[in-house]
Amino acid sequence: LKFVCYSNDCVDEHMMCLIGLKNIFARQLPNMPKEYIVRLLMDRKHKSVMVVRPPAGGNGITHVVGGITYRPYHSQRFGEIAFCAITADEQVKGYGTRLMNHLKEHARNVDGLTHFLTYADNNAVGYFVKQGFTKEIYLEKDVWHGFIKDYDGGLLMECKIDPKLPYTN
Numbered sequence: 001l002k003f004v005c006y007s008n009d010c011v012d013e014h015m016m017c018l019i020g021l022k023n024i025f026a027r028q029l030p031n032m033p034k035e036y037i038v039r040l041l042m043d044r045k046h047k048s049v050m051v052v053r054p055p056a057g058g059n060g061i062t063h064v065v066g067g068i069t070y071r072p073y074h075s076q077r078f079g080e081i082a083f084c085a086i087t088a089d090e091q092v093k094g095y096g097t098r099l100m101n102h103l104k105e106h107a108r109n110v111d112g113l114t115h116f117l118t119y120a121d122n123n124a125v126g127y128f129v130k131q132g133f134t135k136e137i138y139l140e141k142d143v144w145h146g147f148i149k150d151y152d153g154g155l156l157m158e159c160k161i162d163p164k165l166p167y168t169n
């Protein structure tokens, strides 16, 4: 397994992975309109951290296991998680946790972020709590209000990214 971070940059391999991730989101987030998923995934302000299974040998294709699509707001130093999912037959094996750890490491080291915000679906609140997200929002409202989209169907949650902790090894 490999963790990668791609965005819409017209590199064939990256685009194939983004399409694989789109298919996972479309299945796992049935309340999200497919057009909206595609729009954010392909929007160049968004990035996707993915867990992928490289081809076993030769010329096979990379298989996407899951991913998280987010938008970094560099000047505000927070990121908004738009979508997060693991493919059905690979859930509850720890990939969602490892994915979140890679996201935190990437967002801190590459984007310089200190926090994440997300609107969590009700059934995913438990997962986000285990990843260190809280229902209390400690960030000042003027840092994020007007930047992130209001979204009826979920609960706004926040996670502070530790400035030093090695999240991956």
Ligand code: ACO
Pocket: 028, 029, 081, 082, 083, 084, 085, 086, 087, 090, 091, 092, 093, 094, 095, 096, 097, 098, 118, 119, 120, 121, 123, 124, 125, 126, 127, 130
């Ligand atoms: N509710 C409560 N706890 C959960 C849930 C859940 N829905 N999913 C996982 N957990 C727990 C696991 O039991 C595990 O606990 P443990 O560490 O005590 O054993 C821990 O969270 C981590 O589990 P992982 O195996 O790492 O999680 P997984 O690989 O299954 O990924 C995910 C979690 C992404 C929520 C996955 O189950 C999924 O794709 N679900 C469907 C789509 C979804 O709901 N996505 C989030 C929507 S909100 C959004 O996208 C902003």
